[in-house]
Amino acid sequence: MNHNGTTTSRTWLITGASRGFGQAYAAAALARGDRVAATVRASDALDGLRERYPDTLLPLTLDVTDRDAVRAGVAQTEERLGPLDVVVNNAGYGHFGAVEELTPTELRDQIETNLFGVLHVTQAVLPRMRSRGAGHLVQVSSIGGIGAFPNVGAYHASKWALEGLSEALAAEVARFGIRVTIVEPGAFGTDWSGPSARHSTPLDAYDPMREEAAARRAGFGVGDPAAAAHALLEIVDAPEPPLRVLFGAQAPELIRGIYERRLAEWDAWGHLAVRSHGEAEPAGVSAR
Template sequence: MASRTWLITGANSGFGRHLSEQLLSRGDRVVGTFRAPGSVDELSARWPDAFRPARLDLTDPAGITAVVDAAWAALGRIDVVVSNAGYGLMGAAEELTDDQVVHQIATNLTGSIRLIRAALPHLRRQGGGRILQLSSVGGQAAWPGGSLYHATKWGVEGFADALAGEVAPFGIGVTIVEPGSARTNFRYGGSVLAERIEAYDGTPAAGIRRILTERTTEGIGDPALMATAMIASVDRDPAPRRLVLGSDAYQAIEQALTARLEDLHTQREPARATDAPPEGVTISGPADLDA
């Protein structure tokens, strides 16, 4: 198989680190972004010719464009863009500060959108490529105590789902990756816990606070195996729209979708009851957008 060139955000830790190491070990080239100085020095030392580090803060729009443009200018072609960087903001919605809300959205949602939009002109000009957008089981299911994190993941899934149809004519595939809990630093190093409001003690929203403070649980998923599955998905044609990783993710998503369908089915007739009566005029609805 011919080697590929990848752009991976958050290459310094978690899935980004596992992806980078596996890809570099097999002979691919990687442009890996990071925030903390020194966090990718080992990758640069081990693969000086194949790894290109790029410091990037996803809340910096000009920085995103500069990094993406520089990567294409230096390497000529990038086959796969992995929008991976992000973090979890946990706590009841009322416990969050306005600044925390803004930063979470700017990083996980707006930053991902800006990264992909910056890459699209390059991908179109080169005749195609692949985009992997990291979401989460939390992009299909939601739990108390993670409202803003879920908002970003549900948002980015909607963006990527629609994007896939927009860019398919240009040979660009889009895959939304939905991992469950994994043994990375996300839970105890990559998550921010909001200040406690006592009124929420003993409520469902307090569950995530207990997990993050007691540190007695770990994820079920193997991040190295999950990274391997992400890499393998790039060989599939057409691109899979979603890639569920981990038995816990599969179970939670299945339960969430089943519950939503059951609720939807109870509303079939009430929904029809709100239609305007026919008057000989063609009515346009969401289904017409697929025509």
């Protein structure tokens, strides 16, 4: 029985399911009787789940940056498990390094996985969803897709781009009965900053910044990916799922602060919006 009390099972495609969020999402969907195709880099990453769900789990060993492999994986999924209902674009990694430290290759690689990987999967499934007039795309972003912090500029660049791409996508495909949800997690117990992460060659000048960033991360409460997975089930079962949703208890307060600071700054410099337009300022707008 599904989370919403119905007995209709769904077919999922979840990328980046080797560990962390991806594996938690797969486990939650399988546990309630859904069918899941899960992409991994190493074929043994899902052995535990495969033993428990041999008939409803399809592991796919592929790299989301390989467009042809993604299209083949989507075709294999629908052939083996049936038409896709939910696609979770979760594959990605974090790159650590100050902007001055980044090499062009490091930034391109970050965007290649976190943005173009999503594009490849999305473009592979959309024609199938459009023909059926249904489907739900879940784009896993981050609070780092809303605000930006030192030492992860490349990651922010990829997630801010993902947010813009996904919001435009949502407006484009709504007429076809396809839903889009951007999930924006805060700090969770994944290996985002561990073995999956990549690092630029450090410059000594930025060592104090790195220490401050590490101390700030240590002060965040760490959420449970399994709890996030059950929250995701609620989203995909909703008749009207949200375009954006925050995961993590500290995320709402953090994001509210970001937007309050932005609004205050825009207001403080609002006179330039009119002045830069080339027209006379209306009454009541001060020159500050």
